[in-house]
Amino acid sequence: MEDMAMAERMKRPGGGPKTTRSEIVTIRLEPRLRHLAEVAARRQRRTLSSFVEWAIEEALAQVELQERIGIVEENGQPSFNFRKITVADDAESLWDVEEADRFVKLAGRYPELLTHEEQVLWKLIFESSLWPGDFKTKLRDIIRHRDPATKQESALQFERLREHWTTFKAVAAGEMDSSALPKRSDSDSSLPDIERASEDPNMP
Template identity: 45%
Template sequence: MTAKKAGGGKLTRSETVTVRLDPKLRYLVELAARSQRRTVSSYIEWAIEQSLQKVILFEGRSSAECDVNLAEAGADLWDVDEADRLVRLADQYPEMLTYDEQVLWKLICENGFFWRGKYDDDGDWCWTVDIRKLIWGRLREHWDLLKAVADGEEEASKLPSAVRREEPTFNPDDEIPF
């Protein structure tokens, strides 16, 4: 006989957040939730979603540009991979990066291993920081190490790096095919 699962299955995973509310606000939230026939948790989630439409990330500087709110930008910024989320945020709204995220982004930008590029005349790897040239697989593969280096838990020397191209050496005894 197999053990029966307790409770129903979840459709999506959710995060638990502990919030302090003063007694008056808590009471009003309970009343608002009742009025919408929701749980307090469901009401708070709904209220946060509504408030995201009022948070402006980009204010249009000309009549041709539109204000962008966080609810609209969310689809472009969200990804299930933490590494991808950081890159998207750094690319689109670098001013929103925390100090720790800035340190991590700088590590990524300064390491040619994560970027497509080319060798210069001296054999050094050159790249441009452009997310279209990011090697996403390498970033995801080394994400935990990058975070550990950014947090000071690991040495930067443990990060992979772009390899300098060595010029082929010419040996006069080698046969030259014609």
């Protein structure tokens, strides 16, 4: 009986073992689009939700971002070039299981995609005590790297950011005073990775 039941489930659209979804997203579809999506889902023997997930994954390989590449101009000034990269291609650099880490990766790599509220939050983080004391003076060296976002991330104290993440969000939302943000400790003065920037501007 169990074998027959399994075979019957496999015949139905979207059949097969169910997988657990960690995120539920509610979307609104215009009736015509929903109907056509259901037709396409049937053609692929998928559930509508499985079809939507597949369609999103396909779209990620087509939507392009502008990745910043650090360069040094002829006059010695640091600057950027840009190259096109798809969201799918940059997925590993953008994803992290921690919300705070994901935000920093997005903000550092694609600040132009931030909402106003996110810009306020990023400014708080950027000007906070979570960076070594000489971070601002080394920023010029950071952007000389081909991958300045990664170099910037290497200087941030992610453990402290995760610890105070809810506080940063509350201050950015105007729900707490900025005095609640973490203070700089005496051990926050070194930045060895950025020191190496002046030795090799093209170091990955």
